[in-house]
Amino acid sequence: MPKQRLEAFSDGVFAIVITLLILDVRIPPTGGGSFGALLLILPQLAAFVLSFVIVGVYWVAHHMMLHFVRAVDRPLLWANLLLLLTVVLIPVPTAWLGQHLASPAAITAYGASLSCTNAAGCLVWRLGTRRHGAEAGRLEGYVRFVTWVHAAPILVYAAGAALAFAAPYASLLLYAAVPTFFILPNRVLDTRLRAAMAADAAPAHGH
C-alpha cells in the first residue's frame, strides 16, 4: 500500500470523527426555544470542544509521524488501523462525559480512551521508523524522544483519573492541558522536529 493512500484514508477517518462529535450536541426537542435551553447543552459543548481539539492534535501528530515513514508494510498497516480504531472510539466517552461532566467514572473512561490512542500512537511510531544501519543511527535519538512525547500524556491521564474522585473539574483542566501543550508555541518540540527532518532528508527518499 502506498503511504499516500494510507494517509488519505486516515485523514478521512480523522475528518469524519472530528465532525461526528457534534452529533451528540443537540438541544433536546423538550428544551424549548428560549435562551435557557442553551444551558442544557453547556456540558456537551465543553466535552465536544475538548475532544475536537484533542482529535485535531492527534491528526497533526499522525501527519508528523507518517512524515518519517519510508514504506507501509503489513505490521504498520494494522497498527495504523488499531490507532484509527482508538480514534473512532473517542466519541463514546465524549458523549458520556457530555451527559455527566463531573462523574469520576466518565472522566476516568475518557482518560482511558485517550490513553489507548496514545499507546497505539507509540506502536505506529516504533513500527513506522524501524530502519537499518546508519539510517537507524541518525534518527535514533528522535525516535526515542517522540516515543516519550506520545507516552507522557498517559501519565497525565492517569493522574487526571485519580484526581477525578476528589476534584472532577480540576481533572478536566489537567486533560485540557495536554492539547494546550502541543498547540502553544514550543521551542523544544520545534527544534527537535527540524533537526530530525534535516537528518532524515540527507539521503533522498521516496514519498
Place this chain on the structure above:
Amino acid sequence: MPKQRLEAFSDGVFAIVITLLILDVRIPPTGGGSFGALLLILPQLAAFVLSFVIVGVYWVAHHMMLHFVRAVDRPLLWANLLLLLTVVLIPVPTAWLGQHLASPAAITAYGASLSCTNAAGCLVWRLGTRRHGAEAGRLEGYVRFVTWVHAAPILVYAAGAALAFAAPYASLLLYAAVPTFFILPNRVLDTRLRAAMAADAAPAHGH
C-alpha cells in the same frame, strides 16, 4: 504540513458538515404517510437550506483564502482548526432553529454561531497572508479588503439578532442576504480578486 493536505482535510470536514445537516430533517415516525406530514418538516427544511448555502459559501471562501497562503505554519494550522471547529458547530443552532424557526433565542444563537465562523475566518486570513518586504506591499490593500469582507457579515448577524425580537422572519431574510450577496454576480469582488491574483502570481510560487 503541506498546504494541499490542509486543504484536503478542510474540504473533508466541509463536505461532512454540509451533508450531516440533513440528519436533523426527518419526518417523525408519528407523522404518518399523507402529504400533511411534509408540513411538519418545513421549518427544518428552511433551516437546512439556509445552512447548506451558508456552509457552501464558507467552503468557497476558504478555498479562495488558501489560494493566497504560501506555507502552513503552526499558528495558521491551529487557526484553521479553530475555523473548522466553528463550522462543525453550525448544525447545532441549525437544528435548534429548525425546531423553533421564529424563536428570537434560536435566531440569535444561529447568528452568533455564524459570527464565530466569520471571526475565525478573519484570523485564518490574517495569519495566512503575513508576508515580508515587497511581497507584503503588493497584497496589502487586498488583505485589508478581504478582512473587511469577512468581518462585515458579523454586523449583519448582530442586526439580525436585534431584529429577531421584533420580526423574526425579517431577521432570517437578513441572514439569507449574506450568502445571496456572495452568490450573485459581483463585479467589485471579482475585479478585486482578479487583481490580487495577478499581483500575487508575479513571482512564481509553489502551490
Place this chain on the structure above:
Amino acid sequence: MPKQRLEAFSDGVFAIVITLLILDVRIPPTGGGSFGALLLILPQLAAFVLSFVIVGVYWVAHHMMLHFVRAVDRPLLWANLLLLLTVVLIPVPTAWLGQHLASPAAITAYGASLSCTNAAGCLVWRLGTRRHGAEAGRLEGYVRFVTWVHAAPILVYAAGAALAFAAPYASLLLYAAVPTFFILPNRVLDTRLRAAMAADAAPAHGH
C-alpha cells in the same frame, strides 16, 4: 476553483450521502433478537437499495458531465452546489418511503426529490458545456442529447407519482427502471459518449 477540487468535494458529498442512507435502516430496540425482527426493516431496506443505486448512478453521471467541463466559473460552481443540495436531500424522502412504502404521498415526494436532482443536473450540464465558436459546434449535438437524457427521467417520475395513487408498487418499479436503464449495457449511450469524447479531445485541453 480548479475542476479537480470541485470533483473531490462533490465526490465526498456523494460518498457521505450514499453511506448515510443506511442510518435510517435499523432494527428497533423493541424488535427483539429473532428472525422475525428482520421483517420489520424490509421496507426500509428496499428504500435504501433503491436510493443507493440511484445516488450511485447520479455519481457516475456527475463524473461524466464534469469530464466535458473546461473551467469552473462562478455560475457553474453555484449550480454544482445546487445539485449537491438536491442530492443531500434524497435521504429525507428515502427515510419517509422506508416507513410508508405504499404511501402515494411518500412515493410522490420521493419522485419530486429525484426530479429536482435531474433538473439541477441539466443546469450543471448546460452551464458546464458553454463553449464558443467551432468548439461549441463540435459538441452541440451531444450537449442536446445529454440534456434530454437528464430531463427524461423527470417524465418517468411524474408518471410514477400519478400511478402511485392506483398502484404504489408498480410506481416504485417504474422508479427503479430509471437506474436500471443506465446500469444495463446500452449501445446508444456508449456510442454517443465515445463519439463526444473523441470530438472533445481533438484539441488538447487542460484537465
Place this chain on the structure above:
Amino acid sequence: MPKQRLEAFSDGVFAIVITLLILDVRIPPTGGGSFGALLLILPQLAAFVLSFVIVGVYWVAHHMMLHFVRAVDRPLLWANLLLLLTVVLIPVPTAWLGQHLASPAAITAYGASLSCTNAAGCLVWRLGTRRHGAEAGRLEGYVRFVTWVHAAPILVYAAGAALAFAAPYASLLLYAAVPTFFILPNRVLDTRLRAAMAADAAPAHGH
C-alpha cells in the same frame, strides 16, 4: 472513469462506514454516570470492534484487488458499487448484534451480510482481472487463488451460522478468526501476492 477516482470514492465510503459503526455504541441517557454504565455497552463494543476490523480487512483487500485492475469499464464500475452497497449494509447487522450478542438470528444475519460482501468481492475481482492472450495466462493462477481466498470465508460464515444455534459465542469466535487470518503474518499469501505483482509488472501498465 479513471481507476484513481474509483479508488478515492471507494476509500471514502470505507472510511465513512468504519467510522459510522461507532454511532450505535452509546451509553444510554438512562445509564447514569457510574462505572456500571460501561457494562451496558460491552456487547455493542464487541460487535463494533469485530466489524471495524472486518471492514478494515475488506478495505485492504479492495486496495489489493484494484492494484491488478488495468481499466475501469462499466461492468466493473457497477460491480464495485454493488460491493460498496454490501459494505454500507454492514452497520445494520452490527447494530442488531450489539443489541443481541447471543441471538442465533442476529449472528446468522451478520454472517449472511458478510457473505454478500465476499461474493461481491469475487465478482469485482473476476471482472477487474479479465485479460486477453499472454497477459491472461500470466495471472491465471493468481486470479483463481484470490477468488478462492474471497470465497472461502463464506463457508466459515455458513459454519458459524449453523453453530450459532448451539454455541453462539463459539460462532462469534469463528467469525473473528477470518480477519485474524488476514492480519497475522501469512507466508503463503505474501509469496503469492509478490509473485503475482512481479508477473503483472513485467509489461509497463498505466496506473
